[in-house]
Amino acid sequence: MAGIVNLQQSEYDTALAKMEALSQTAVSGILQIADRVQALSEAAGGFYVEKISEKTSMLLETLNTGICMPLQENMENTKQTMESFAQIISNVDTACNV
Numbered sequence: 001m002a003g004i005v006n007l008q009q010s011e012y013d014t015a016l017a018k019m020e021a022l023s024q025t026a027v028s029g030i031l032q033i034a035d036r037v038q039a040l041s042e043a044a045g046g047f048y049v050e051k052i053s054e055k056t057s058m059l060l061e062t063l064n065t066g067i068c069m070p071l072q073e074n075m076e077n078t079k080q081t082m083e084s085f086a087q088i089i090s091n092v093d094t095a096c097n098v
Helices: 009-041 054-097
Strands: none
Touching: 009 054
């Protein structure tokens, strides 16, 4: 990826893969919690209620749209930032070779 600055493609790929895995683990965990709350709130679930309360619905909505979506957007932004950084390093390295 770069000669003088020593930015290695494998290091970049590894760092990106770790960040994506961490992000996916967090999102999956939150979605599992939301699914479990949903299941508990159903008539045959642990809470034995007729329908989900407004506050529980708000909690589920917050988990899905207020937490998971921003986490996913943040991961995409991080990926773009890392790609831009790698490109800048490559451009600087190329300029140094001239």
